[in-house]
Amino acid sequence: MIDRNDHDGIAVLQLNHGKASALDLELLEETRRQLATIAASDARAVVITGTGNIFSAGVDLFRLVEQGASYVEQFFPAMVDAFHDLFLFPRPVVAAVNGHAIAGGAIINAAADYRIMAAGNGRIGVPELLVGVPFPALALEVVRFGVPAQHIQELVYTGKTLTPEEALRRGIIDEIVEASSLLDRALAVATDLGSRPREAFRLAKRQLREPFVARARDLAAADQEALGLWSTPKTHERIRAYLNKTVGRKS
Numbered sequence: 584m585i586d587r588n589d590h591d592g593i594a595v596l597q598l599n600h601g602k603a604s605a606l607d608l609e610l611l612e613e614t615r616r617q618l619a620t621i622a623a624s625d626a627r628a629v630v631i632t633g634t635g636n637i638f639s640a641g642v643d644l645f646r647l648v649e650q651g652a653s654y655v656e657q658f659f660p661a662m663v664d665a666f667h668d669l670f671l672f673p674r675p676v677v678a679a680v681n682g683h684a685i686a687g688g689a690i691i692n693a694a695a696d697y698r699i700m701a702a703g704n705g706r707i708g709v710p711e712l713l714v715g716v717p718f719p720a721l722a723l724e725v726v727r728f729g730v731p732a733q734h735i736q737e738l739v740y741t742g743k744t745l746t747p748e749e750a751l752r753r754g755i756i757d758e759i760v761e762a763s764s765l766l767d768r769a770l771a772v773a774t775d776l777g778s779r780p781r782e783a784f785r786l787a788k789r790q791l792r793e794p795f796v797a798r799a800r801d802l803a804a805a806d807q808e809a810l811g812l813w814s815t816p817k818t819h820e821r822i823r824a825y826l827n828k829t830v831g832r833k834s
Contacts, residue, residue, distance in 0.1 A: 584599065584600045584609065584610055584613050585597065585598060585599065585600070585610070585613050585614065585617050586599050587617060589626065590770055591770075591774070592625065592626055592627040592628075592774075592777065593626065593627060593628050593629070593630060593770055593773045593774060593777065594621045594624070594626040594628070594629050594630070595629075595630045595632065595766070595770075596614075596617055596629060596630070596631050596632070597632050597633065597634060598610070598631070598632070598633045598634060598638070598639055599633075599634045602635075602637070603637045603639065603640035603683075604633050604634060604637060604638070604639040604640065604688075605639065605640050605641065605642065605643035605644075605646075606639065606641060606642050606643060606662065606665075606687045606688075607642075607643040607646055607658070608654070608657055608658050608661055611658070611661040611662055611664070611665040612661060612665075614665045614668070614669070615661075615664060615665050615668050618668050618669065618672055619668070621674075622672065622673060622674070626674070627674065627675075627773075627774070627777030627778070627781075628674050628675040628676070628677065628773035628774070628776055628777035629672065629674065629675070629676045629677070629773070630676075630677045630678075630679050630766070630769045630770060630773050631676065631677070631678050631679065631691060631695065632678075632679035632680070632681050632765070632766065632769065633680070633681045633682060633684075633688075634681075635681070635682065636681065636682035636683065636703070636704070636705065637681075637682045637683045637688075638678075638680045638681055638682055638683060638684040638688045638691075638692070638705070639683075639684060639685070639687060639688030639691060640683060640685050640686070640688060641685045641686025641687035641688050641689075642658075642662070642686060642687050642716075644714065644822050644825070644826055645826065647813075647819070647822065648819045648822050648823055648826075651814075651819070652814040652815075655810070655813050655814045656810070656814065659719065659809075659810050659813055662687070662719065662722070663719050663721050663722070663806070666690060666691075666694060666719070666721050666722055666725055667721055667796065669691065669694045669695075670694040670721070670725050670728075670792060670795075670796070671788075671789065671792060671793075671796065673781075673784075673785040673788065673789075674777065674781065674784065674785070675696045675697070675773055675776035675777050675779075675784065676694070676695045676696050676697075677695060677696065677697045677698075677699065677769045677772050677773045677776070678691065678692045678694075678695035678697070678698045678699065678769075679699055679701075679765050679766055679768075679769035680692055680698065680699065680700040680701065680705065680707065680756065681701050681705070681762065681765055682701065682703070682704075682705040683705050683706050683707070683744075684700075684705065684706075684707040685706065685707070685708060685710065685744060686708075686709055686710060686711055686714070687722075688707075689707050689708055689709050689726075689755075690709065690722050690725050690726060692707065692729070692755070692756065693725050693726050693728065693729025693730065693755070694725050694728075694729065695729075696776060696788070697757050697758075697772050697773075697776065698729075698755070698756040698757050698758075699756065699757065699758045699759070699760060699765060699768055699769050699772065700747045700750060700751075700756045700758070700759055700760075701747070701759070701760065701761070701762040701765045702747055702759050702760065702761050702762065703747070703762060704746075705746075705747060706744035706745060706746065707744060707745055707747075707750050707755060707756070708738060708742065708743055708744030708745055709726055709738055709739060709742065710742035710743075710744065711739075711742065712739065712740065712742050713742035713825065714742075714821070714822055714825045715818055715821030715822055715824075715825060716809075716812065716813055716818060716822070717808075717809040717812055717813075718739075718809070719806055719809055720798075720799040720802035720803075720805050720806045720809070721796065721799040721806075723739070723799075724795040724796065724798055724799045725795070726738075726739065727795060728792065728795045729755070730753070730754065730755055731753065731754040734753045734754065734755070738753075738755075747759045
């Protein structure tokens, strides 16, 4: 589900959950468990990457519509908690985006301290509104943090996905490297960031990010509305139509 390997004090987490590392309840819970274990260790930094040509395709929409509202009631808060733990993780996090990073995959990228994407055909973006679901408040705040202000409405409202070059021009990623060099470069950046005094880095990161988390907390009522919308049969019909159009599989 998540493979961990350590490289000279850097914890590498490789998402390896099915073909697309789609976010489901178990993957989110495992993400939180891995982050907690690393936080309690001497690891200086974290690199998050994916498998094959997919970083993460976002929420497992097939499972969501198949299992319905009872699953959503468990999944939605688990997703918010996982994004919270990643966004406020007290040590440096480097995203090594090896390919497609869609929806939740793009949010993982936005939550990182440094974002490197492999050159090639990978796409990155947040098509939640095309899918037909609202953003959890914290997820949208992570996007707001990780995307320059002049581009955020375009990305959120249109739901377009971008090539690595387009993402770099918009400031959604920090760097493009050849796929063969992706992990080495991510490890180099993580090693550099991990050389900062640990407590000073933790506090600076918290100071940068806490206002976004606080704003999400203030939108608790909106999150309840979002949860309700994620659970409705009408939303699930929209998701089925999106899947049939984009993946060609009916659920």
